[in-house]
Amino acid sequence: MCLSKFYLANGHRRGCRLAWSRLGDLGSLDPGSNPGSPTILELKAYHAHKLFMSMHISDSSKGAISTEIMESIHQVDGVNANVFLVIDGKELTVIDTGMPKNSRKILNYVHKIGRQPSDISRIVLTHCHTDHVGSAHELVRLTNAKVAVHQEDADFVAGNKPLPSPKGATGMVLKAFSFFFRFKPVQPDIMLKENDKVGSITVIHTPGHTPGSISLLDTARKVVFVGDTLRFAKGKISAPPKWVTLDMRQARLSIKKIAGLNFDVMLCGHGAPLRSNASSRVKEFSGSLE
Ligand SMILES: [Zn+2]
Ligand SMILES: [Zn+2]
Numbered sequence: 353m354c355l356s357k358f359y360l361a362n363g364h365r366r367g368c369r370l371a372w373s374r375l376g377d378l379g380s381l382d383p384g385s386n387p388g389s390p391t392i393l394e395l396k397a398y399h400a401h402k403l404f405m406s407m408h409i410s411d412s413s414k415g416a417i418s419t420e421i422m423e424s425i426h427q428v429d430g431v432n433a434n435v436f437l438v439i440d441g442k443e444l445t446v447i448d449t450g451m452p453k454n455s456r457k458i459l460n461y462v463h464k465i466g467r468q469p470s471d472i473s474r475i476v477l478t479h480c481h482t483d484h485v486g487s488a489h490e491l492v493r494l495t496n497a498k499v500a501v502h503q504e505d506a507d508f509v510a511g512n513k514p515l516p517s518p519k520g521a522t523g524m525v526l527k528a529f530s531f532f533f534r535f536k537p538v539q540p541d542i543m544l545k546e547n548d549k550v551g552s553i554t555v556i557h558t559p560g561h562t563p564g565s566i567s568l569l570d571t572a573r574k575v576v577f578v579g580d581t582l583r584f585a586k587g588k589i590s591a592p593p594k595w596v597t598l599d600m601r602q603a604r605l606s607i608k609k610i611a612g613l614n615f616d617v618m619l620c621g622h623g624a625p626l627r628s629n630a631s632s633r634v635k636e637f638s639g640s641l642e
Pocket of ligand 2: 433481483580621622
């Protein structure tokens, strides 16, 4: 059912206006036009979808080149959300997989750095959103890598439950858009929890954006991967967008938890690497949250 019919059939025109006006705050939508017209609603659905894609997904690697962020840590170019490779001797760990249909790009990158797909021993998912899980199914098929995800996001990744949406009008809109964000489910092999080790990396449970959002701390290299719990873009650290975050209060607590870790470099699911004084900058940002 198209979005306008969904709202009209369900008598949610008022909620619809509210949702559009909320989305309108975020960009170039025009909440002033006639919200009762199905045609306009459809148009707005399209624009809201584009807005979501540009804000939540497509902000990381426009024009990017092959990137070795530091010794043994790479970012795969041209994939959204950000996909990282961690090299531990012969083993490769892939952190997140981007949107669907990116597995070839990831494997091309693996070849480019002189490695083989069979070197990928595991795929760690920072959380259950489509832009992070999207290519996991394909990548497993092409590599036989094991998939690791926090136990609280495992059912969403495996397709046993629908992806959770934030409460209120925004969540209602995202639910209506859910068909845009489908991915092929993948069965996790490893259920992660706090303090588990994945290769050289320690799992830190940082819920809020989703229930099973994790950060991954590499103490030897002093790097933290934070998924969508924090982002760094245009020189600024920010919290995850609240309209795609299940529990903002919990997300803020998770940011404080990350602020208590010791690291030099922060790698986010969206945006650029924060390469210097990362720990103290995150502490400063965390202190600015109420
Ligand atoms: Zn996310
Ligand atoms: Zn994301």
